[in-house]
Each structure stands twice: as structure tokens, then as C-alpha cells.
Amino acid sequence: MLPVLSVSLRSKSAMAQAQSDPLPSWNDGATKASILDFVARVTTQNGPYFVPVDQRIATFDNDGTLWIEQPMYIQLAFALDRVKAMAPMNPEWKTKQPFAAVLDNDLKALAASGEKGLVEIIAVTHAGMTTAEFEKIVTDWLATARDRRFKRPYTELVYQPMLELLAYLRANGFKTFIVSGGGIEFMRPWTERIYGIPPEQVVGSSIKTRFEIKDGAPTLFRLPDINFIDDKAGKPIGINEHIGRRPIAAFGNSDGDLEMLQWTTLGASGARFGLIVHHTDAEREYAYDRDSHFGKLDVALDAAAVNKWAVVDMKKDWKRIFAFD
Amino acid sequence: MLPVLSVSLRSKSAMAQAQSDPLPSWNDGATKASILDFVARVTTQNGPYFVPVDQRIATFDNDGTLWIEQPMYIQLAFALDRVKAMAPMNPEWKTKQPFAAVLDNDLKALAASGEKGLVEIIAVTHAGMTTAEFEKIVTDWLATARDRRFKRPYTELVYQPMLELLAYLRANGFKTFIVSGGGIEFMRPWTERIYGIPPEQVVGSSIKTRFEIKDGAPTLFRLPDINFIDDKAGKPIGINEHIGRRPIAAFGNSDGDLEMLQWTTLGASGARFGLIVHHTDAEREYAYDRDSHFGKLDVALDAAAVNKWAVVDMKKDWKRIFAFD
Numbered sequence: 001m002l003p004v005l006s007v008s009l010r011s012k013s014a015m016a017q018a019q020s021d022p023l024p025s026w027n028d029g030a031t032k033a034s035i036l037d038f039v040a041r042v043t044t045q046n047g048p049y050f051v052p053v054d055q056r057i058a059t060f061d062n063d064g065t066l067w068i069e070q071p072m073y074i075q076l077a078f079a080l081d082r083v084k085a086m087a088p089m090n091p092e093w094k095t096k097q098p099f100a101a102v103l104d105n106d107l108k109a110l111a112a113s114g115e116k117g118l119v120e121i122i123a124v125t126h127a128g129m130t131t132a133e134f135e136k137i138v139t140d141w142l143a144t145a146r147d148r149r150f151k152r153p154y155t156e157l158v159y160q161p162m163l164e165l166l167a168y169l170r171a172n173g174f175k176t177f178i179v180s181g182g183g184i185e186f187m188r189p190w191t192e193r194i195y196g197i198p199p200e201q202v203v204g205s206s207i208k209t210r211f212e213i214k215d216g217a218p219t220l221f222r223l224p225d226i227n228f229i230d231d232k233a234g235k236p237i238g239i240n241e242h243i244g245r246r247p248i249a250a251f252g253n254s255d256g257d258l259e260m261l262q263w264t265t266l267g268a269s270g271a272r273f274g275l276i277v278h279h280t281d282a283e284r285e286y287a288y289d290r291d292s293h294f295g296k297l298d299v300a301l302d303a304a305a306v307n308k309w310a311v312v313d314m315k316k317d318w319k320r321i322f323a324f325d
Numbered sequence: 326m327l328p329v330l331s332v333s334l335r336s337k338s339a340m341a342q343a344q345s346d347p348l349p350s351w352n353d354g355a356t357k358a359s360i361l362d363f364v365a366r367v368t369t370q371n372g373p374y375f376v377p378v379d380q381r382i383a384t385f386d387n388d389g390t391l392w393i394e395q396p397m398y399i400q401l402a403f404a405l406d407r408v409k410a411m412a413p414m415n416p417e418w419k420t421k422q423p424f425a426a427v428l429d430n431d432l433k434a435l436a437a438s439g440e441k442g443l444v445e446i447i448a449v450t451h452a453g454m455t456t457a458e459f460e461k462i463v464t465d466w467l468a469t470a471r472d473r474r475f476k477r478p479y480t481e482l483v484y485q486p487m488l489e490l491l492a493y494l495r496a497n498g499f500k501t502f503i504v505s506g507g508g509i510e511f512m513r514p515w516t517e518r519i520y521g522i523p524p525e526q527v528v529g530s531s532i533k534t535r536f537e538i539k540d541g542a543p544t545l546f547r548l549p550d551i552n553f554i555d556d557k558a559g560k561p562i563g564i565n566e567h568i569g570r571r572p573i574a575a576f577g578n579s580d581g582d583l584e585m586l587q588w589t590t591l592g593a594s595g596a597r598f599g600l601i602v603h604h605t606d607a608e609r610e611y612a613y614d615r616d617s618h619f620g621k622l623d624v625a626l627d628a629a630a631v632n633k634w635a636v637v638d639m640k641k642d643w644k645r646i647f648a649f650d
Contacts, residue, residue: 054517054523057525131565175525184566192379198569199568199569199570200382200500200525200526200567200568200569200570201525202569206566209562210558211558211561211562211584211588213587213591216592217591217592218561218584218587218591218592220561220562220565227566233535233536236536236543236545237545240534240545241509241552242525242567243524244509244510244513244523244524244527245524259536259543262538266538266542266543267540267541267542
């Protein structure tokens with residue numbers, strides 16, 4: 001056989017294998033099998049578990065489920081960076097908490113400022129501009145900010161196996177949504193490019209806005225008042241408000257996702273799928289659960305066992321974590 | 326020519342004509358031409374006004390734009406019917422306003438109870454049950470309730486030209502949304518069947534809900550507290566919250582739609598389209614505008630002239646109003 005033909009045949013065979021395995025970054029095992037089995041059930045026409053395409057709704061948490069959330073939520077890193085960027089125009093922050101703590105990189109003092117301090121930081125960094133201005137601030141920040149450990153843009157710190165899962169579900173007629181405790185406007189500028197999820201399929205926390213016409217151009221001005229917290233029991237409420245029907249599959253990683261998984265899987269007829277991503281790989285990513293400050297997974301981990309939700313053991317179930325691995 | 330062949334040829338020709346005219350219930354004229362022209366512009370690849378498919382967002386008001394709103398909003402007719410249906414279990418309503426007014430068909434006394442009375446009626450008829458229970462109540466009511474004038478189910482009192490417009494936009498890659506002052510949960514049970522618009526593309530007013538697990542089954546319980554009013558300046562806010570990008574086309578019929586049309590058409594680059602349905606046909610439907618109690622069209626009619634929004638003259642522009650005409 002000519003070498004060139006041999007190469008061509010080998011790459012064709014690799015292609016065929018990739019086509020036959022829609023989740024190439026997942027190791028074979030019970031978790032992967034449970035996903036494939038669920039999708040086969042709900043897409044088998046005339047089967048007992050068939051679900052029409054328009055009802056194939058799948059919801060995904062974002063932080064810790066689709067991208068990293070350690071050593072702190074990426075949106076918090078954004079807020080702290082914004083405080084530093086805005087400091088020259090706010091000289092009084094040098095001696096005023098919680099801002100002084102941020103400027104001094106004093107995370108202990110920052111923690112001491114508690115939720116009240118955090119709300120103040122969110123207010124000055126997330127409100128006081130139009131929605132269009134905020135979108136530009138987020139986009140510009142993401143283009144330059146780098147994670148300290150991985151030295152990468154945050155939008156590269158997304159889990160390759162989950163990207164494959166999103167694509168696999170969509171290829172099988174699912175409509176994929178993000179349902180995150182994070183800010184809805186913080187996610188929308190990039191979710192379509194990174195996850196293939198358009199703005200109208202992003203559900204998240206939000207602040208209030210005010211409609212104004214300025215110099216003939218209509219704007220929405222972001223106000224320092226909470227509109228909705230899309231976390232814990234807020235997730236089913238946000239899902240109902242935005243989607244208007246119950247998902248048949250939900251994917252999360254923390255106690256904040258418990259009620260979303262309950263709303264998706266419990267007391268419903270037909271096939272339902274719940275999955276928890278368990279961070280068990282300190283070497284390639286992070287290992288944390290019941291005691292973590294960000295993405296605490298405790299009650300939902302026990303509920304997974306009771307309710308037969310799949311639990312991803314990242315170390316064991318994922319061949320690679322990131323696309324660059 | 327054999328008669329059967331002649332018939333066959335004629336019906337083929339009629340089919341061809343219908344295929345070539347995507348808006349057969351619209352009379353030829355400036356309004357229809359402006360719609361066709363806009364769609365041609367934004368779908369012409371390499372043209373100066375081309376808009377990628379994912380940005381082809383079109384928003385439609387519901388009451389008075391897609392279905393009738395006279396002699397009162399259909400959702401108000403629903404609420405009044407519900408008071409009557411619930412009266413046997415609430416004997417005290419016989420002497421208690423605003424309920425006595427409803428039971429006596431005393432619209433004058435009902436009007437005298439003002440917004441406070443209306444809020445009380447909405448609270449008892451729209452809250453105090455789960456979202457699933459409310460969906461069933463709405464569905465059952467729509468199956469049996471009839472409009473007094475047309476003696477038809479309300480879901481037949483939808484405007485045939487607008488159904489054609491929805492289908493035409495979707496055939497050209499648009500994603501169509503409802504953005505209505507009406508209750509989001511009042512619309513979702515039937516918008517997919519009647520308009521081809523799925524629940525996740527319906528934006529509307531809402532009340533608060535509470536997540537509960539009852540006997541192992543998760544529910545959302547409807548509370549008598551306003552969550553969001555999707556009217557006037559609320560419409561751009563609702564659009565931003567649910568859709569996350571500005572529409573390129575918006576369709577309304579009253580002052581409640583003014584800000585939605587402004588948000589869609591003003592201060593934006595590229596082709597934008599705004600349209601107002603003007604109710605001018607007392608014979609086939611209703612004629613009303615500046616002085617109407619429901620669907621008042623005053624400021625937005627003046628704004629249409631200034632901003633070059635299309636204005637449908639229902640009497641002149643629509644060949645027929647309803648499918649049964």
C-alpha cells in the first residue's frame with residue numbers, strides 16, 4: 001500500500017470513530033452510558049419514552065458545570081478587576097471598605113465586609129451604565145483577562161466534555177438553555193460563541209433596568225437594585241418565567257442546582273435526566289464539594305444518590321477537561 | 326380538455342398563486358409592500374441591509390395585534406367568568422365588592438371599584454393554585470367560552486393576515502416572539518397551537534410564584550403579588566430580560582406598544598421595521614383608537630407618522646379579518 005493511501009485510510013477510520021462516538025472526551029463507563037441511554041430513549045419514535053422535539057428542553061448551570069468557578073466565580077474576578085480599573089476615578093476608595101480591601105488584594109478584609117460589601121461592589125461595577133455599555137465592558141474584559149493558574153482567557157476554561165454534551169443534545173433535537181446564578185447580562189455577550197447558546201436561551205440573575213430615550217436613541221440604564229436571583233429555589237422560578245415548561249434534562253454541580261434538578265426529574269411521567277458534575281480532579285482542575293466556599297456540593301450530592309441522578313466523577317469520567325488538555 | 330383536467334389545472338394555478346403571495350389576506354398597497362420590501366432587504370445576502378438569521382428577532386403584541394381586545398380584554402372576560410364559577414364556594418361575594426358587581430353583571434359598579442377592584446379580582450382568579458392547575462383552568466375555559474358577538478371560541482378570533490405574517494417571517498428565518506401586557510401564563514397554554522409560538526418565546530406580565538415540594542412532587546404555587554408588568558416602558562425591559570437583544574421588527578396596536586417600537590426601530594443601524602395595527606373596521610371587527618378604554622391608540626399613532634412606522638388600516642389593508650370570514 002502506498003504510504004499516502006495508508007494515511008488516508010487511517011484518518012478516515014479515525015473520522016468514522018469520531019462520528020460514531022458523539023462524546024469522545026468522555027471515558028466509557030456508567031455515566032456516559034446513562035447519557036447515551038437517555039437520549040436514545042427520548043428520541044426513539046414509537047418507543048415508550050419518546051418525547052416530541054419541541055419538549056426536549058435541557059437546562060445547564062454555568063459556573064462549575066460549563067466553566068470553572070475556582071478559586072472564585074469568574075464574575076467576581078470581573079467585579080474585582082473593575083474596582084481596580086475604576087479606582088483612579090474614585091480616589092476615596094483607597095480608604096473606604098470594601099473597596100480598599102479589593103485595591104490592597106486583602107481577601108480577608110473583603111470577606112469581612114460580608115454580603116453587604118459584595119452588594120456594594122456589584123452595584124458600582126454592574127450598574128450605572130446602559131446595557132450596551134455593560135456588554136462592551138464585559139466583552140473587553142474577557143478579551144484581555146487571564147486566569148492566574150492556567151494563564152488562559154476564561155472562555156477557554158470551559159469543559160470540553162460538556163461542550164460535546166451540548167452539541168450532542170442539540171444534534172438530537174434538544175433546545176439547550178443556561179440557567180445560572182450568575183448575571184444574565186454577564187453571560188449573554190459570549191454564550192453563543194462559546195457554547196452555541198443564544199442570548200434568548202440564557203436565564204440568570206439580573207438587576208433592574210430603566211428605559212430612557214437619550215438624544216433620540218432608546219437605552220436601558222442599569223440600576224443598582226436586584227431584580228431576580230436565579231439560584232436554589234429561584235431556578236425553577238426562572239425556568240418557568242423564561243421557558244414556560246419543565247425541562248426533561250438538567251445539569252448542575254452544586255447545591256444551588258438542587259431545586260432545578262428536582263423540578264426537572266421528580267413527580268414527572270416519562271424519561272427524565274439529572275446530572276451533577278462532581279469536581280474530583282485537583283491535578284487537572286480542582287477537587288471540592290461539601291466544604292467549598294464557591295460551588296458547595298453537599299445536599300445535592302446526597303439527593304443525587306436518592307434520586308438516581310448521574311454523578312460525573314471528573315477524574316474518572318473525563319478523558320480531558322479542557323480543549324487544550 | 327377534459328373537465329377533470331381543467332379543474333386540476335385551475336387548482337394548480339391557484340396553488341401557484343398562493344405560493345407566490347405569502348400574504349394572501351393582505352390587499353396590495355403600501356402597507357403590504359413595506360413588509361415585503363423589509364423582508365427582502367434583510368434576507369438579501371451581500372445586500373447592504375442583510376441581517377444574519379440569529380439576529381432576525383420579531384416581537385408581536387397580542388391583544389388587538391394578534392387577537393381581538395374588544396369589548397374587553399379576553400383575559401378580563403376570563404377573570405369575570407372565573408369569579409362566577411368560583412362564586413358558589415364564596416357565598417360572601419354576593420354582597421362584597423368588586424365581586425357582587427361581577428355576579429350582577431354590573432359593569433358600572435365594577436368600573437367604580439377601580440384598579441383596586443381589578444387587582445382583587447385578578448388575585449382570586451389568577452393566584453392560589455399551582456402553575457399546572459392554572460394552565461388547566463385556562464385551557465378548559467378557552468375550550469368552552471364563546472365571544473358574544475361572533476359566537477366563536479376566542480382562539481378563532483385571531484387575525485388571519487397576522488397569522489400569515491408570522492408564518493412568512495418564520496419562513497424567512499425570523500424567530501417570532503409575543504411581547505404582551507397580558508399574563509404570560511394565560512397565553513402559554515395555547516400560543517404554540519394558535520400562533521406557532523412556543524412557550525419560551527412568550528413574554529408577558531406575571532405574578533410571583535413559590536417553589537414547593539408536595540408529596541414528592543415539585544410545584545410552583547402562584548402568589549397574589551405582581552412580579553412584572555410587561556406594558557409601555559416595561560416592554561423593552563421584558564424584551565431585554567427574555568430575549569437579550571433588540572428586535573429588528575416589532576408589531577403592536579396601542580400606546581402600550583410605543584416603547585417596544587421605539588426600542589426596535591430608533592437609533593439603530595440597519596433596516597428596522599415597526600408596524601401599528603389600526604382598528605378601522607367596525608363592520609367586520611371594531612373601530613377604535615384615541616378614546617378607547619381597551620387598546621387606546623393615541624401617542625403611538627402620532628409617533629408612527631414621525632418615525633415612518635407602517636400603519637395597517639384594517640378596513641383597507643386586510644382582505645379578511647378572521648379565517649372564517
